[in-house]
Amino acid sequence: MDFRLTEEQEGIRRLVRDLVEREVKPLAAHTDETGEFPWGPLRTMAKLGLLGLNIPEEYGGAGADHVSAAIMIEEIGRGCGSTGLIVAAHLGLACGPLNRFGTEEQKRRFLVPLARGEGLGCLGLTEPGAGSDLAGGVRTFAEKRGDSWVINGSKMWLTNGAEAKTAILLCRTDKAGGSRSLSQIIVPTDTPGITFGKPERKMGLHGSHTYAVSLENVTVPLENLLGREGFGLHQTLETLDGGRIGIAALSVGLAQAAFEAAVAYAKERKTFGKAIAEHQAIQEKIANMATAIEAARWLVYRAAWARDQGLPYTRLAAQAKLFATEMAEKVCYDAIQIHGGYGYSREYPVERIYRDNRLMAIGEGTSEIQRIVIARAVLGER
Amino acid sequence: MNFVVCVKQTPDTAELPKISAAEAVSGDIKATLVLNPWDEFAVEEALLLQDRFGGDVTVMTVGPQRATEALKDAIARGVQKAVLLDDPAFAGSDAWGTAAILAAAIRKNGPVDVVLTGKMSVDGNSGLVAPGLARKLGATLLTQVVKIVDISGGRITVERQLEEGRETVTATLPAVVSVSKEINEPRYPSFMGIRKAAKAVIPTWKLSDLGLSPSEVGAAAAKAQWTDVRKPPARASQVVMIKEATVEATAAKLADLLMAEKVI
Numbered sequence: 001m002d003f004r005l006t007e008e009q010e011g012i013r014r015l016v017r018d019l020v021e022r023e024v025k026p027l028a029a030h031t032d033e034t035g036e037f038p039w040g041p042l043r044t045m046a047k048l049g050l051l052g053l054n055i056p057e058e059y060g061g062a063g064a065d066h067v068s069a070a071i072m073i074e075e076i077g078r079g080c081g082s083t084g085l086i087v088a089a090h091l092g093l094a095c096g097p098l099n100r101f102g103t104e105e106q107k108r109r110f111l112v113p114l115a116r117g118e119g120l121g122c123l124g125l126t127e128p129g130a131g132s133d134l135a136g137g138v139r140t141f142a143e144k145r146g147d148s149w150v151i152n153g154s155k156m157w158l159t160n161g162a163e164a165k166t167a168i169l170l171c172r173t174d175k176a177g178g179s180r181s182l183s184q185i186i187v188p189t190d191t192p193g194i195t196f197g198k199p200e201r202k203m204g205l206h207g208s209h210t211y212a213v214s215l216e217n218v219t220v221p222l223e224n225l226l227g228r229e230g231f232g233l234h235q236t237l238e239t240l241d242g243g244r245i246g247i248a249a250l251s252v253g254l255a256q257a258a259f260e261a262a263v264a265y266a267k268e269r270k271t272f273g274k275a276i277a278e279h280q281a282i283q284e285k286i287a288n289m290a291t292a293i294e295a296a297r298w299l300v301y302r303a304a305w306a307r308d309q310g311l312p313y314t315r316l317a318a319q320a321k322l323f324a325t326e327m328a329e330k331v332c333y334d335a336i337q338i339h340g341g342y343g344y345s346r347e348y349p350v351e352r353i354y355r356d357n358r359l360m361a362i363g364e365g366t367s368e369i370q371r372i373v374i375a376r377a378v379l380g381e382r
Numbered sequence: 383m384n385f386v387v388c389v390k391q392t393p394d395t396a397e398l399p400k401i402s403a404a405e406a407v408s409g410d411i412k413a414t415l416v417l418n419p420w421d422e423f424a425v426e427e428a429l430l431l432q433d434r435f436g437g438d439v440t441v442m443t444v445g446p447q448r449a450t451e452a453l454k455d456a457i458a459r460g461v462q463k464a465v466l467l468d469d470p471a472f473a474g475s476d477a478w479g480t481a482a483i484l485a486a487a488i489r490k491n492g493p494v495d496v497v498l499t500g501k502m503s504v505d506g507n508s509g510l511v512a513p514g515l516a517r518k519l520g521a522t523l524l525t526q527v528v529k530i531v532d533i534s535g536g537r538i539t540v541e542r543q544l545e546e547g548r549e550t551v552t553a554t555l556p557a558v559v560s561v562s563k564e565i566n567e568p569r570y571p572s573f574m575g576i577r578k579a580a581k582a583v584i585p586t587w588k589l590s591d592l593g594l595s596p597s598e599v600g601a602a603a604a605k606a607q608w609t610d611v612r613k614p615p616a617r618a619s620q621v622v623m624i625k626e627a628t629v630e631a632t633a634a635k636l637a638d639l640l641m642a643e644k645v646i
C-alpha cells in the first residue's frame with residue numbers, strides 16, 4: 001500500500017490551489033452576495049484543460065484519472081462552493097455519462113466542446129414529482145415521431161441549466177412504465193421549446209444557478225438517444241456513482257476551508273487571558289475536525305481510485321458521499337462555534353461555507369438514499 | 383535565439399516567518415518550497431520571448447535535489463529544458479559563488495543571447511546573483527526591466543523602471559536581464575505541462591561537469607560568510623478596532639487617534 005499521490009496528482013493540486021487562491025477565493029463572498037455566475041475563473045479553468053480533466057484526450061479532455069478530478073473539486077470547494085458545484089455537475093453529471101455511454105459521433109459532437117470548456121453541461125433527472133424516486137416519478141415523456149424524439153414535460157433543479165450548452169434529460173420513453181421505460185436523451189439547450197425559469201432562490205451556493213425548465217415539443221433527432229433505450233435508469237444510477245465522488249470531494253474542500261478559518265481564528269481570539277486555541281474544549285473540536293476531514297478525504301480518494309482501477313465502486317462512492325457530506329456539516333457547525341458570534345456574521349466565511357455545504361447531503365441522492373445503497377450492498381441485495 | 387532562465391527554489395512567502403535561523407543555515411527548510419515568486423516573471427518572459435523570436439529556453443537552478451521541483455514548475459509552464467546544478471562542493475556558496483556556478487553552466491549549455499533572472503529571491507533578498515552573472519559572463523547587465531521592446535541585430539532594447547520614471551535603453555547581446563513584476567502576468571502551468579513535468583528526467587551537472595575548481599565555489603570561496611544568522615525579533619504591534627455608530631464618526635475617531643500618535 002502506498003498513500004502517496006503521484007507527481008501528476010500533486011501537480012494538479014498545486015495548480016488548482018494556486019488558481020483558486022488567485023481567482024476563486026477572492027471572488028467567493030461576492031459570488032455569494034450577488035449570485036453572479038463565476039464566469040471569470042471558469043474561463044481560466046477551461047483554458048487550462050480543467051473542465052475536461054478526467055475525460056480522454058481524444059475527446060478534448062486532459063486524460064487525467066478520477067483521483068485527480070476529486071482533488072481538483074476538493075481544491076475548488078476549498079475556495080468557493082458555488083464554483084465547485086458548477087464544475088462537479090459539469091464534469092460528473094454531463095461529461096461523465098457522455099463519455100461513458102456516448103457513441104463516437106455523439107462524443108465528437110457533444111463531449112468535445114464540453115471537455116474543452118467551450119460550454120457547460122447539465123443533467124436533468126429531478127421533476128416536481130420525482131426526486132429520490134425517479135423510476136416511479138419521472139413524467140417527462142419523449143415520443144418517437146418519424147426520425148425524432150419529441151419531448152414534453154418539466155424538470156426541476158437543473159444545476160448549470162440556463163448556463164449550459166448541452167443537457168442530458170432523463171425521459172420516459174415507454175408509457176407502459178416499468179424499470180426499462182426510461183432513457184437518457186441529449187438535448188442542446190438552445191433547442192426550441194425549452195424554457196428555463198429564473199434561478200431558484202436558495203439557502204447557499206448562490207453562484208451555482210439551479211433552474212426549473214419546461215419542455216414543450218422539444219424535438220431532437222433519434223440519434224440523440226444516449227446509451228440504450230430503456231436503460232436510462234441504470235445509466236443514471238451509474239452516472240450518480242461517479243457524481244457522488246465529486247460531491248463528496250466538494251464537501252471535503254468546504255470542510256477544509258471552514259477548518260482552516262477556525263484554526264486561524266482560534267489562534268488569534270483571546271478570552272480569559274489566552275488564545276481560545278489553548279482552551280481544551282476548543283482543542284477537542286479542532287482535533288475532531290482534523291480527524292474527520294482526514295477520514296473523509298481518504299474515503300473519497302479510495303472511491304475514486306477504485307473507479308480508476310475499474311473495480312466496483314458504487315458502495316464506496318455512496319459511503320464517501322454519506323460520510324463526507326455529514327462530516328462537513330459537523331465541521332462547519334464547529335467552525336462557526338469556534339468563531340462565536342462572528343461565525344454567525346457574513347463578515348467571516350464560515351457562515352457561507354455552512355450554507356453551501358448543506359446541499360451536499362441532499363443533491364445526487366440524499367443521505368437516506370446513500371444509506372439504502374450501502375445497506376443493500378452490505379446485505380447482498382444487489 | 384537562445385534564452386536561459388535562472389530560478390531559485392524558495393519557501394512559500396506565507397511560510398517565511400515560521401522558518402528558524404537553524405533551518406536557514408542548514409538548508410533543511412521545513413516549509414512548502416516553491417519557485418521563487420519573482421522568478422515566475424522571468425520564466426514567463428522567456429516563454430514570451432521564445433514565442434516572439436523563436437529558439438530555445440533552458441531553466442537552471444543551483445540547489446539540492448529537491449530543487450528539481452522548482453524546475454518542474456517551469457517545465458509545467460512550458461519550458462522545454464532544465465538542468466539542476468548540484469554538488470557537495472557548492473554548499474555555502476555566496477551570491478558570487480552561485481553566479482560562478484550558473485555562468486559555467488550557461489557556457490556549457492551553449493551560445494546564449496539573453497539570461498533572465500528574477501528581481502531577487504524572497505529568502506536571500508540580495509539581488510546580487512544577476513550582477514555577478516553578468517560579470518562572470520562578460521554580458522551586459524540590465525536590471526529592473528519592465529518591458530523587452532525588441533531584440534535584433536545583436537542588440538536588445540528594454541524599458542527599465544526607475545524611481546523617477548521609465549527609461550528605454552539599448553544594449554549589446556548577450557545580456558543578463560533581471561525582470562520586475564510589471565513585465566508580464568505569469569501563466570498557470572497547464573495540465574499537459576504538469577504531465578510532462580511529472581515524466582521529465584532532469585540532468586544534474588556537478589562541479590566536474592562544469593570545469594570549475596573547488597576553490598571557485600562553496601563556503602571556502604565565499605567573499606561573504608554567514609557567521610551568525612538570527613531571526614529579527616518579532617515586532618510588537620497592537621491592533622485597535624474602531625467602530626463607531628456612523629462611518630463619519632469612525633473616520634473622525636481614526637483621525638483623532640492618528641493625530642494623537644503624530645502619524646498625521
Ligand SMILES: Cc1cc2nc3c(=O)[nH]c(=O)nc-3n(C[C@H](O)[C@H](O)[C@H](O)COP(=O)(O)OP(=O)(O)OC[C@H]3O[C@@H](n4cnc5c(N)ncnc54)[C@H](O)[C@@H]3O)c2cc1C
Pocket residue numbers: 089122123124125126130131132133156157158159160202205210359362363364365366367368369
Ligand atoms: C441546489 C440543488 C441542485 C440540484 N441539482 C440537480 C441537478 O443538476 N439535476 C437534477 O436532476 N437534480 C438536481 N437536484 C435535485 C436533487 O437531486 C433532489 O432534490 C434530490 O435527489 C432529492 O429529491 P427530492 O427533492 O424530490 O426529495 P424527495 O425524494 O421528495 O425526498 C424527501 C425526503 O424523503 C427522503 N426519502 C425519499 N425516499 C426515501 C426512502 N425510500 N427511504 C427513506 N427516506 C426517503 C429523502 O431522503 C428526503 O429526506 C438539485 C437540488 C438542489 C437543491
Ligand SMILES: Cc1cc2nc3c(=O)[nH]c(=O)nc-3n(C[C@H](O)[C@H](O)[C@H](O)COP(=O)(O)OP(=O)(O)OC[C@H]3O[C@@H](n4cnc5c(N)ncnc54)[C@H](O)[C@@H]3O)c2cc1C
Pocket residue numbers: 388389390391406407408409418420421424442443444445473474475476477478480484498499500501502503505506507508509510511512601604606607608609
Ligand atoms: C545552506 C546555505 C548556506 C549559505 N551560506 C552563505 C554564506 O555563507 N554567505 C553568503 O553570502 N550567502 C550564503 N548563502 C546564500 C546564498 O548564497 C544565496 O541564497 C544565493 O547566492 C542567492 O542569493 P539570493 O538569494 O540573494 O538571490 P538574489 O540575488 O536575490 O536572486 C536574484 C535572482 O537570481 C537568480 N538566482 C538566485 N539564486 C539562484 C540559484 N540558487 N540558482 C539559480 N538562480 C538563482 C534568480 O533568478 C533570482 O530571482 C547560503 C545559502 C544556503 C542555502
